[in-house]
Amino acid sequence: MKTIYKVLYPIGYEEHEVADDFPVLLPFVEVAPLELENPQSQFFNFAENKWEQAIIQDYSKKLELLENLSTGLQAENERLAETVALQDTQLTDTQLALAEVYEMSVPLSKEV
Numbered sequence: 001m002k003t004i005y006k007v008l009y010p011i012g013y014e015e016h017e018v019a020d021d022f023p024v025l026l027p028f029v030e031v032a033p034l035e036l037e038n039p040q041s042q043f044f045n046f047a048e049n050k051w052e053q054a055i056i057q058d059y060s061k062k063l064e065l066l067e068n069l070s071t072g073l074q075a076e077n078e079r080l081a082e083t084v085a086l087q088d089t090q091l092t093d094t095q096l097a098l099a100e101v102y103e104m105s106v107p108l109s110k111e112v
Contacts, residue, residue: 004028005044009069010062011054012040026072 006014007027016028024030033051034042041054045061046068052061 002030003032004030005033007044007069009043009065011043013042013044026069026076 001017002020002022004016004018004022004024005028006016007029008014009027013033029044029049031044031050033039034053036042036053042051043054043061043065044050045052045065047064
């Protein structure tokens with residue numbers, strides 16, 4: 001088992017225990033958070049691949065965080081769209097095959 005951290009926006013994280021072979025994708029990271037008095041007062045800087053204390057955060061870093069999250073989410077959305085398109089194609093093929101089987105069985109049932 002390994003521990004991964006879900007990056008919350010604008011600050012904070014959630015800790016999760018997962019299997020060692022679990023894929024780590026946005027918004028999760030494997031980098032352990034800083035040990036602070038208030039552990040939720042930090043954010044993950046994706047550009048530098050590290051946690052930073054929120055009180056030193058500036059707006060350029062917030063913008064960069066949003067841009068990184070957006071890029072990752074756009075890539076994931078594209079992957080999901082491709083998966084849905086493939087499933088739609090498979091569903092259409094299955095529906096056509098069922099229609100052919102139905103058409104072949106209808107004349108047989110009328111003759112009986």
